[in-house]
Amino acid sequence: xxxxxxxxxxxAPQTQEQAAWGAKGWPMLALAAIGPLAAIVLxxxxxxxxxxxxxxxxxxxxVLAVLLLLAACVIxxxxxxxxxxxARVIQLLGRYVGTVRTPGLRxxxxxxxxQRVSTRIRNHETDVTKVNDxxxxxxxxxxxxxxQVEDTAKAIFEVDDFLEFVxxxxxxxxxxxxxxxxxxxxxxxxxxxxNADEITGRLSAEIQARVASAGxxxxxxxxxxxxxxxxxxxxxxxxxxxGAVVAARQRIVEGAVGMVxxxxxxxxxxxxxxxxxxxxxxxxxxxLVVLCGDRDVQPVVNTGSLYH
Numbered sequence: 004x005x006x007x008x009x010x011x012x013x014x015a016p017q018t019q020e021q022a023a024w025g026a027k028g029w030p031m032l033a034l035a036a037i038g039p040l041a042a043i044v045l046x047x048x049x050x051x052x053x054x055x056x057x058x059x060x061x062x063x064x065x066v067l068a069v070l071l072l073l074a075a076c077v078i079x080x081x082x083x084x085x086x087x088x089x090a091r092v093i094q095l096l097g098r099y100v101g102t103v104r105t106p107g108l109r110x111x112x113x114x115x116x117x118q119r120v121s122t123r124i125r126n127h128e129t130d131v132t133k134v135n136d137x138x139x140x141x142x143x144x145x146x147x148x149x150x151q152v153e154d155t156a157k158a159i160f161e162v163d164d165f166l167e168f169v170x171x172x173x174x175x176x177x178x179x180x181x182x183x184x185x186x187x188x189x190x191x192x193x194x195x196x197x198n199a200d201e202i203t204g205r206l207s208a209e210i211q212a213r214v215a216s217a218g219x220x221x222x223x224x225x226x227x228x229x230x231x232x233x234x235x236x237x238x239x240x241x242x243x244x245x246g247a248v249v250a251a252r253q254r255i256v257e258g259a260v261g262m263v264x265x266x267x268x269x270x271x272x273x274x275x276x277x278x279x280x281x282x283x284x285x286x287x288x289x290x291l292v293v294l295c296g297d298r299d300v301q302p303v304v305n306t307g308s309l310y311h
Contacts (some may be wrong), residue, residue, distance in 0.1 A: 013216040018217070020078040020156040023093045023101025028082050028108030037080075038075025042068040081113035088123040090155045101197065120155045124222065129174050131228055137185045141232035144181045144195070146203075148173050148210055157218030165217045172213040173224075180206045186231065195229055202226065210263045263290045 048062030083091050085106050092114040093100040094236070103109050104122070128147040136142050150169060152158050158165040181195065184202060188194030193201055203225055211221040267283065 013213070016090045016098055016154075016157050016161050016216055016218075018156045018160045020154045023091075023103050023111055025105065025111045028084075028110045031078050031110040032082060032108065035075040035078035037241050038073075038078075041071045045071075064224045069237050081110050081115070082108060083111060084108050084119045088121065090120045090122050090152075092120055092155050092159050093116040094118070099156060099160065104113060120152060120158060122152050122155070124151045125152070127170055127173055128227060129170075129177055131211060132174065132177055132181070133232055133282035134178050134181045136181060137183060137192075140186055141234065142181060143228060143230050143232055144193070144226065144237050145176060145228040146173070146177045146206060146224055148207075149222040150210075150214070150217060151220050151222060153220040154218030157216065162217045165219065168217050169214050169219055173210055176209040176213055178207060179207065186229075195226070199226060228282070259290070263287050264297045266290065 041064040045064045045068035049061040049068065052058075052061035052064065083103065085091055085103055086107075087106045089106075091103040091109075091111075093103060093111055095112055095114070100112060100115060101109060103117075103121075126149045127149055129145050131143050131145045133141060133143050148169075180202060182194055184195050184198075186195050188197045195202055200283070206226070207224040209222050212223055214221065263286075267286075
């Protein structure tokens with residue numbers, strides 16, 4: 004068996020996902036809407052009272068209106084809409100605060116940066132890659148990987164671009180797997196063509212080991228294209244055809260020998276005829292020619308005996 008132990012040592016993650024504080028957003032939105040409405044009423048009223056001689060009361064109303072407007076602005080900065088299959092990574096002055104996964108309108112810590120991260124299931128198909136297999140034969144191979152963001156904090160803070168990171172690491176894993184196994188199996192070695200389930204399982208394990216630091220979970224991977232490179236495809240096709248012919252001939256010979264043995268045993272069992280060694284050899288030769296030939300045989304009638 005070919006050893007394909009996964010030797011991928013990624014740095015330990017510095018940040019892990021945690022739930023951010025949040026509240027229902029609709030009540031906060033309604034509360035924030037009161038500020039502008041109140042300001043529309045209080046500012047003219049305060050100005051009117053100031054003109055009528057109640058300067059202190061008018062100033063108080065105007066200050067109250069300004070405070071309500073500021074409070075509404077603060078509340079608006081904390082509102083964020085989260086769609087199903089998405090999350091919001093919350094940062095406050097460069098510090099990770101937490102992640103909001105609850106869908107709907109949510110109210111979080113004001114004055115924070117809210118970065119959208121999709122947690123939907125995605126798939127990535129690699130380009131057709133030309134690489135040498137374990138026997139040194141050039142082959143073309145492509146794969147598709149189904150994956151999902153599992154830890155939003157790692158996806159944002161541990162790598163520059165987790166989409167690009169998954170793409171590059173998937174292609175690297177495909178190249179490593181393709182170069183670790185032969186295209187066609189020989190002896191008891193796993194091969195890319197004949198052991199697809201085992202190979203795709205190891206491919207998934209290697210991709211998972213490479214992208215785990217980015218908070219990504221690999222759901223499944225499959226080989227979508229596997230073929231010899233065009234420059235050796237014809238030669239390898241002839242080799243495969245020759246191997247198939249040899250295997251078919253071997254099975255035919257094994258079956259023919261079994262049939263000859265059964266025929267001789269039946270003749271001896273029922274005492275149909277007594278055959279000496281030379282006649283047995285002739286009979287075996289004729290039966291093998293009939294059973295193993297790839298063309299119809301032409302019968303020859305012997306009117307004499309074997310010795311004349």
